[in-house]
Amino acid sequence: MFKTIKYKDQVLARTLLLRCLYVSAFLLLMLFSFVWWKLRQSLVQVNNVQYVISFLVILAIVLLAETIFLKWLYTSYSLSHRDRLANYLKSIEFRQMLSLLMVTKGLFETKSDDDGEFVSYFPKVRVKFKFDTGQMVLEEPINGEQFMERFDKGEFDAVVETAFMADRQTNVYLKNKMISTFAFDPIKFRLKLSALKPKKGSLNIVKGIDWKYDKFYNMLVSGNVGTGKSYFLFAILGQLLAITKFIVVFDPKRSDLGALQYTDILKGKVFSTNTAINEQIHIVYEAMMERAKKMEKIKAEGKIGAYMEFNFKPHFMFFDEFGAWKEMNDKLAFGTPERKAYDLASGDLNEIAMMGRELGFYLIVGMQRPSADSLPMAIRNQLNFRVVMGKPTPEIQKMLFPDSDKELRPLSNDLKGWGFFQMGDGAVRAFFAPEVEKGFNLHEFMEHMGSLREAG
Numbered sequence: 001m002f003k004t005i006k007y008k009d010q011v012l013a014r015t016l017l018l019r020c021l022y023v024s025a026f027l028l029l030m031l032f033s034f035v036w037w038k039l040r041q042s043l044v045q046v047n048n049v050q051y052v053i054s055f056l057v058i059l060a061i062v063l064l065a066e067t068i069f070l071k072w073l074y075t076s077y078s079l080s081h082r083d084r085l086a087n088y089l090k091s092i093e094f095r096q097m098l099s100l101l102m103v104t105k106g107l108f109e110t111k112s113d114d115d116g117e118f119v120s121y122f123p124k125v126r127v128k129f130k131f132d133t134g135q136m137v138l139e140e141p142i143n144g145e146q147f148m149e150r151f152d153k154g155e156f157d158a159v160v161e162t163a164f165m166a167d168r169q170t171n172v173y174l175k176n177k178m179i180s181t182f183a184f185d186p187i188k189f190r191l192k193l194s195a196l197k198p199k200k201g202s203l204n205i206v207k208g209i210d211w212k213y214d215k216f217y218n219m220l221v222s223g224n225v226g227t228g229k230s231y232f233l234f235a236i237l238g239q240l241l242a243i244t245k246f247i248v249v250f251d252p253k254r255s256d257l258g259a260l261q262y263t264d265i266l267k268g269k270v271f272s273t274n275t276a277i278n279e280q281i282h283i284v285y286e287a288m289m290e291r292a293k294k295m296e297k298i299k300a301e302g303k304i305g306a307y308m309e310f311n312f313k314p315h316f317m318f319f320d321e322f323g324a325w326k327e328m329n330d331k332l333a334f335g336t337p338e339r340k341a342y343d344l345a346s347g348d349l350n351e352i353a354m355m356g357r358e359l360g361f362y363l364i365v366g367m368q369r370p371s372a373d374s375l376p377m378a379i380r381n382q383l384n385f386r387v388v389m390g391k392p393t394p395e396i397q398k399m400l401f402p403d404s405d406k407e408l409r410p411l412s413n414d415l416k417g418w419g420f421f422q423m424g425d426g427a428v429r430a431f432f433a434p435e436v437e438k439g440f441n442l443h444e445f446m447e448h449m450g451s452l453r454e455a456g
């Protein structure tokens with residue numbers, strides 16, 4: 001149910017606390033009156049002074065204990081629990097914060113009369129919490145009244161995102177209002193690795209958000225050591241295996257991905273040496289050019305459409321530790337056959353990044369630091385789905401999400417596998433990568449995902 005945010009909600013928690021204290025003081029008074037009445041009937045002699053003193057002492061002790069208890073309930077219990085009481089307390093805190101935000105952003109008007117200043121206009125913002133999905137739904141007025149433009153421009157939503165560490169997921173306009181849905185508890189959207197259900201054209205990222213590679217072609221996954229980059233890449237590669245057999249995997253650092261050459265599903269598709277990688281890049285490039293020719297022929301007959309409409313399958317080049325490959329090859333002496341092969345491969349890669357989308361050839365690039373030296377601009381500009389695991393440095397944030405000034409805050413101190421992503425020009429979102437469960441075996445996972453394709 002929606003609740004309207006009021007100006008006085010700024011002190012909601014204090015009001016709640018005071019109400020509790022008033023009620024308990026009243027109950028104590030009733031109890032004492034009853035005890036007094038009983039004592040009068042009995043033989044025990046208590047004078048008025050003794051009675052008042054004992055009442056005041058007990059009242060003070062009870063109210064102090066209750067204040068401490070309520071404070072603990074509000075600040076600690078509500079954070080560490082997920083039951084109804086904790087959710088109720090959280091909703092109080094959130095409503096209070098919303099009211100405060102509206103006031104600090106000046107989204108209200110005052111007038112004065114003989115009795116002093118009073119709030120003459122407070123916009124009708126309503127809120128609904130969905131604790132089971134970790135969402136908050138805000139209804140903001142777009143009704144021709146004061147501040148409409150500021151709500152419409154998303155100014156208030158941006159402040160809410162920062163204050164609640166939330167992500168705006170959807171933004172819908174209805175008559176006289178705008179409905180924005182925020183995810184304030186990103187972990188609620190986490191998928192389990194075993195629950196991934198990729199489909200042709202879309203791979204699962206978090207609940208409700210898929211990577212539609214035909215739309216947001218080419219992916220970049222960056223992140224420092226230990227942030228969960230490899231695990232996230234496993235989730236992507238596994239899903240690709242479930243939808244296509246046209247995959248090549250490059251792992252110049254020979255890490256866990258390199259060892260996938262020993263699986264049945266990826267036998268002959270994993271390459272680690274520079275020579276093999278450069279050669280394979282050229283093979284993929286030639287396959288792409290071959291497809292370009294075929295499509296040109298089809299289009300010469302007046303047919304229109306994208307590659308899948310002509311029954312061509314998507315190809316994926318899965319390139320982990322891209323920076324390491326570039327660094328190793330950049331050192332090669334000019335004029336040597338290895339250098340020539342590398343230069344050819346670099347040119348091919350640029351073209352795959354640029355033309356691949358139309359033709360169904362996609363790149364997935366994994367690297368620690370996507371700096372200008374390690375990731376050529378021609379490729380970087382074509383990476384439409386950008387992911388960073390962990391909290392990026394300001395420079396990396398600027399490089400990955402240049403148009404966003406969203407403040408990125410850590411999602412967890414003890415859990416790994418969280419980060420931020422942006423698809424195209426969409427909002428930068430915080431997310432938890434699919435959870436890798438205990439007892440996970442990389443090779444078994446890949447074989448299993450591959451078997452889904454064979455079965456289907």
Ligand SMILES: Nc1ncnc2c1ncn2[C@@H]1O[C@H](COP(=O)(O)OP(=O)(O)OP(=O)(O)O)[C@@H](O)[C@H]1O
Binds near residue numbers: 225389434436437
């Ligand atoms: N999605 C996840 N689910 C469960 N645990 C995770 C997840 N992601 C990361 N972890 C935990 O964090 C650790 C580091 O993750 P990962 O190996 O993917 O980091 P990395 O950034 O790739 O580092 P490196 O470059 O050293 O491989 C893992 O061993 C695991 O314990």
